[in-house]
Amino acid sequence: MKLIQFLDREATESYSQVMLIAAISGMANSLLIGIINHATEAVANQEDLTQYFLLYMIAFALFLYGQWYAFERAILIIENAIFRVRTRLTGKVRQVELAFMEKMGANTLYGRLTQNDTLISQSIPMIVGNFQMFSLMVFSLLYLGYISPISFVMTLAAMGLGVMYFMTQSRFIKNSLQNVRQKEQIYFKSISHLVNGFKEIKVNQQKGRDLLQRIATVSTEAQDIKSAVRKRESRLWGFGRLFIYVLLPIVVFIVPNFSHEHAGNIFKISATLLFLIGPTTMLTNMIPLMNRVNMAIEDLFTLEQEMDETIAHAHQNELVDKARQNFQCIKIDNISFTYPSSKGTAFSAGPFNEEVHAGELLFIIGGNGSGKSTFLKLLTGLYYPNQGGLYLDNTLIDDSNYPYYRNLFSIIFTDFHLFDKFYGVADIDVEKVNYxxxxxxxxxxxxxxxxxFTSTDLSTGQRKRLAFIAAMLEDKPILVIDEFAADQDPQFRQYFYEELLGEVRDMGKTIIAVTHDDHYFHVADRVWKMDEGRIELHTASKET
Ligand SMILES: Nc1ncnc2c1ncn2[C@@H]1O[C@H](COP(=O)(O)OP(=O)(O)OP(=O)(O)O)[C@@H](O)[C@H]1O
Structure with missing residues (x-):
């Protein structure tokens, strides 16, 4: 069971005590039927009932206390384990490579991170109850064995058949649930189009109708599979109860003909079997939930494994760290990169053989899709090249120091994100912010x-200006901007190119800017022009 595996890996304290107490509570629960059985016999024989009453109260107290304790502890242990996994996985989100993130998609990652642990958390009371019921069933069966070995063997055989039946059904259910998950991912993606494309849909009703049609189709497909799963599961629920009702008449009407001892205990046996209906039904009802919890745990484990495979195990590299603030040059040595694609039409960039010099203002220009952003991602270490390497002065940037190399840069991409606080800035200098x-x-x-900032609810151009301020506060040696001025008004654009960039460069920063603003190419120290994934033209500013 995946839950045990999950607890073995994630629980910080032992859960065996909880299991023991839950088992004792289940045993005390099964004792109740034994005590009642024997008490009714004592009533018939007109014996004193005091000892049965006391025993009943003790068993009842044990059952109640055990149940309470097991629930409380299990909630704590499982919630702690979930907290640990959640913290670790969100930590790993920060470490995974950009290519992994782009491939998985933010929605899918968000869904896998949040839905799985919510499901595990919600199922805790049922999981504990399940274990208790299992223990109650085991001890009730043992009691049955004590009063009638033949009934015990028959019940066990019937249960064995039941388990075999469950096994045959569970493969179908598991595959179907996996299928539902895939459909639901498409569904969530469509919902994200509905939310993120709200404005477009609002002004184009046909667009909205088409999208809703798509959502309806995927939902129906998922619903059909779910209905088929529910049908199978409901058969299992019925089966749980059914097998005892089939067993009862056999035990009551047929077996007494062959066993004299059995006939004498017929009341106790049938009472115990009837008592078993509760736990058996509960356990079979739990199977659908356990299937889903198992899948949720499996998916969390898989997600973590996928993340681990992409995380470079970087160690502090002194050379890169020392070079950080006063590097001379980044050498791009024969680097090339191809996007992964299953359709054989992947874009390739490079090979690049260039040098970026400290303190220069470098413009990268070129048509749409010529590979400017891809080149920036390679240069800043967000993508790993398929061949070639980067050198910071004479240090090769490899798996061991990529994360530290990335620390050289402040980046404002076209799809930049403006954070609500200046994360990553140790001592915020208010004067500098105001400046x-x-x-x-x-x-x-x-x-x-x-x-x-007091507000980030601003126009796109204004939000970009705040992102620029945040980048300046980070105070990294290299500033990388991708079409920064595209959203700025003409006055600010002129001021930005003709004054601000020069001022930032004079502060000792290196600036690499992707731009389409041909009016201002002259302000750059050098301009590289890209075409079809290559740098085709190098010019000094005066030549442009
Ligand atoms: N995540 C991705 N997966 C696969 N291919 C991609 C991905 N991102 C970009 N590409 C491909 O790489 C090519 C270059 O894209 P890139 O974003 O580098 O161009 P660009 O020069 O920055 O364009 P623009 O000026 O329009 O921003 C495009 O043809 C695109 O199809």
């Missing part, structure tokens, strides 16, 4: 407050 607010002409719009 940059003024420089970016945002001082009248937002202020600095609580390690962030």
């Amino acid at each position: 940059w607010l003024e420089k970016m002409r945002m001082q009248h719009k937002v202020k600095y407050q609580d390690d962030g």
Whole structure:
């Protein structure tokens, strides 16, 4: 069972005590039927009932206390384990490679991270109850064996048949549930189009109808599979009860003809069998949930394994660290990169053989799809090249120091994200924030407050200016910007190219900017022009 595997891996404290107490509670529960059975016999023989009453109260107290204790402890242990997994996996999200993230998609990753642990958490009470019921069943069966070995063997045989039947059904159920998961991922993706494309859908009703049609189709497909699964599961539920009702008449009407001892205990046997209906039904009802919990745990394990495979095990590399602030040159040595694709039409970039010099203002220009952003991702270490290597001065950047190399850069991509606080900036200098607010002409719009800006609900161009300020506060030696000025008004654009970039360079920073603004190519120290994944033309600014 995956849950045991999950607890073995993740629980910080032993869960065996909880299992023991749950087992004792189940045993105490099964004792109740034994005590009642013997008490009814004592009533018939007109014996004193005090000892049965006391025994009943003790068993009852044990059962109640055990149940309470097991629930409380199990909730704590499982919630702690979930917390550990959640913290570890979110930590790993930060470490995975960009290519992994782009391939999986943010929605899928979010879904896998949140839905699985929610499901495990919600099922805790049922899981504990399940274990208790199992223990109750085991001890009730042992009691049955004590009063009638023949009934015990028959019940065990019937249960064996039941387990075999479950096994045959569970493969179908598991495969179907996996199928449902795939459909649900498409469903969630379509929902994200509905939410993120809300404005487009609002102005184009046909677009909205088509998207809803797609959502309806996927939902129906998922629903059909779910219905088939539910049908099978309901057969299992019925089976749990059914086998005892089939067993009862055999034990009551047929077996007494062959066993004299059995006939004498017929009341106790049938009472015990009737008592077994509860736990058996509960256990079979739990199977669908356990299937889902098993799959959730399996998916969490798989997700972590997929993440681990992409995480480079970087160790602190002194050479890169020392070189950070005062490097001379980044050498791009015969680097090339091809996007992974199953259709054979993947875009290839490179080979690149270039040098970026410290303190220069470098423009990268070229048509749409020429590979500018891909090149930036290679240069900043977000993609690993398929061949060739990067050198920071004379240090080769490899798996061991890529994360430290990336620390050289502050990057503002076209799909930048503006954080609510200045994460990663150790001592925020308020004067510096105000200085940059003024420089970016945002001082009248937002202020600095609580390690962030007072507001980020701004226009795209304004949000980009705040992202620029955040990048300047990070104070990295290299600033990389991808079409930064595209959303800026003409005045700011002119000011940005003709004043601001030069000022940032004079602060000692290296600037690499992807741009389409041909009016301003002259401000760059050098311009590289890209075409079909290669750098076709190198020019010094005066030549452009
Ligand atoms: N995540 C990805 N997976 C597969 N292919 C990609 C991915 N991102 C980009 N590409 C492919 O790489 C090519 C170059 O894209 P890139 O974003 O580098 O171009 P660009 O020069 O920055 O374009 P633009 O000026 O339009 O931003 C494109 O043809 C695109 O199909």
